[in-house]
Amino acid sequence: MDNPFFSATRTHQTAKNSLLCIGLDPDFERLPAIVKQDENPIFKFNKDIIEATQDLACCYKPQIAHYSAIGAERDLELTIDLLKSLDIPVLLDAKRGDVGSTATMYAKELFERYGADAITVNPYLGLDSMEPYLSYADKGVFILCRTSNPGSSELQNLRLEDGKLLYEHIAESAAATWNFNSNVGLVAGATKPAELKRIREIVGDSTLLLPGVGSQGADVAAMMDAGAGGGMLVSSSRAIIFASANADFADAARNAAITTRDEINQYRIAA
Amino acid sequence: MDNPFFSATRTHQTAKNSLLCIGLDPDFERLPAIVKQDENPIFKFNKDIIEATQDLACCYKPQIAHYSAIGAERDLELTIDLLKSLDIPVLLDAKRGDVGSTATMYAKELFERYGADAITVNPYLGLDSMEPYLSYADKGVFILCRTSNPGSSELQNLRLEDGKLLYEHIAESAAATWNFNSNVGLVAGATKPAELKRIREIVGDSTLLLPGVGSQGADVAAMMDAGAGGGMLVSSSRAIIFASANADFADAARNAAITTRDEINQYRIAA
Numbered sequence: 288m289d290n291p292f293f294s295a296t297r298t299h300q301t302a303k304n305s306l307l308c309i310g311l312d313p314d315f316e317r318l319p320a321i322v323k324q325d326e327n328p329i330f331k332f333n334k335d336i337i338e339a340t341q342d343l344a345c346c347y348k349p350q351i352a353h354y355s356a357i358g359a360e361r362d363l364e365l366t367i368d369l370l371k372s373l374d375i376p377v378l379l380d381a382k383r384g385d386v387g388s389t390a391t392m393y394a395k396e397l398f399e400r401y402g403a404d405a406i407t408v409n410p411y412l413g414l415d416s417m418e419p420y421l422s423y424a425d426k427g428v429f430i431l432c433r434t435s436n437p438g439s440s441e442l443q444n445l446r447l448e449d450g451k452l453l454y455e456h457i458a459e460s461a462a463a464t465w466n467f468n469s470n471v472g473l474v475a476g477a478t479k480p481a482e483l484k485r486i487r488e489i490v491g492d493s494t495l496l497l498p499g500v501g502s503q504g505a506d507v508a509a510m511m512d513a514g515a516g517g518g519m520l521v522s523s524s525r526a527i528i529f530a531s532a533n534a535d536f537a538d539a540a541r542n543a544a545i546t547t548r549d550e551i552n553q554y555r556i557a558a
Numbered sequence: 559m560d561n562p563f564f565s566a567t568r569t570h571q572t573a574k575n576s577l578l579c580i581g582l583d584p585d586f587e588r589l590p591a592i593v594k595q596d597e598n599p600i601f602k603f604n605k606d607i608i609e610a611t612q613d614l615a616c617c618y619k620p621q622i623a624h625y626s627a628i629g630a631e632r633d634l635e636l637t638i639d640l641l642k643s644l645d646i647p648v649l650l651d652a653k654r655g656d657v658g659s660t661a662t663m664y665a666k667e668l669f670e671r672y673g674a675d676a677i678t679v680n681p682y683l684g685l686d687s688m689e690p691y692l693s694y695a696d697k698g699v700f701i702l703c704r705t706s707n708p709g710s711s712e713l714q715n716l717r718l719e720d721g722k723l724l725y726e727h728i729a730e731s732a733a734a735t736w737n738f739n740s741n742v743g744l745v746a747g748a749t750k751p752a753e754l755k756r757i758r759e760i761v762g763d764s765t766l767l768l769p770g771v772g773s774q775g776a777d778v779a780a781m782m783d784a785g786a787g788g789g790m791l792v793s794s795s796r797a798i799i800f801a802s803a804n805a806d807f808a809d810a811a812r813n814a815a816i817t818t819r820d821e822i823n824q825y826r827i828a829a
Contacts, residue, residue, distance in 0.1 A: 312659075314663070350656075350660055350663075352654075352656065352661075352663035352664045352667060353660070353663050355663075355664075355667045356663040356667040357666075358631065358671060360629065360631060382655055382680075383623075384653055384655065384680050384682075384702075385621075386705060386707040386769075387707060388796075389583070389621055392585070392623035392624050392626075392627040393626075395628075396623060396626045396627040400628065400629060409653075409655050409680050409682055410713060411655075411680055411681070411682045411713055411714070412702070412705050412709070412713075413707065413709035413710055413711070413712035413713055414709050415708055415709030416705075416710075431682060434682075434683050434687075435657060436683055436684065436686055438683070438684035438686030438687065439684055439687075441684035441685055441731075442681060442682055442683075442727075445718055445724070445727065446719040447716055447717065447718055448718060448719050450719070453713075453716070453724070456713075456716065457713070460712075498657075
């Protein structure tokens, strides 16, 4: 059976001609004054962004720290409920990683409390720490492989005695033993096209979550060339949701989303 | 200047003659019926446990998933407030790991919203992902090095081309470049005494957080021998807080904490 999350994102990608995944990372300090007075200001902000961009995004990716930092769990719940009512897939970015008994609690938090369709997880503790997430066969689980931050090579590019780099080992494990429920994707930073290309070679047509476009400055042409050959969710957050700091933020987000989608498609067609 | 968290835990260790760190992982399903009717049942449970064991623990370690899984953020806030009113250090176990801009939000969640004195973090994204936590010079930051779960060797014991194991590389980085604010500790599973001994050799007298005693079955004698030579916080959770499933849970927790503390001290004195 096809995984519901990967299937749904493909449906939205086709219908909307868009690989864009919009990240909902609503830093309260940066919210426009017009929404700050709302009872649930973060939800109000997200709602306006979602309504202005829903025909442009194949999924949305709330990053949980931006809610939990200020006790805005309710805003996150409302945001996810809204996306579900619109039948748009929700990838909840939490990067959890803990021993099995605790991972079971995190899985409950993300999949049951919040109702996420997919999540991100950290592999450092090994397969048994990820099994509580992977056992939800109808959910998507994106494992951190090669992240988009400047210092990501410090550990992820360590060379092992067999000649492989650590992130290559993780990609191989994800493709081989960790994907027993056919629900594994990988996080592969768009800012590292050479590594992204290598990951694509290892995992075949598996879906990759590609953060780094927009504020983090990834080269879209290089990313699209390196990532071609399988599923891609191209994530952009701040460059879209904070395209304007004023009352026109939703329109500005729409324009930024159109520009980003079109730039992706330009190289998608060429590839 | 001495780090306030490490200094405070040492003070409590001396005053109480105890290396025991009690983990507050209150699985709601396992709570005694007598507390389940309370308005804040998890806080009520924790409060009774804390009041029964506060003279036996050098710090407490709430594991955040057990609260966020069921929306019990308020119970966690109340628990930490209680511990602060008793002047007992709080190590909030969250194992966060994300890129810098998001890590800043997680640091805000853990240190500012909840007021934790120390936290756990995951190193897989590299130093820049940990800097937002490490920049809080007056807090303790425990970096995952060698975890206590059965599958932890899968990645942590990968051998690098220079002959070191991955967890050894992480211990070396933690001791060398990551500890610029003298606030780094390491998580070293008590279930792996050989690796624990190696970590102690690498990091000198730095403080180690040792999970695995109790439900996870670590050998206390082997752990105390391997970990000797520096700071140790010996963590036990379920074996103490769920020592009884009945109305006598707090007394049972006290008895289990005494037994654990005394077993640790037996080998502490001999070492």
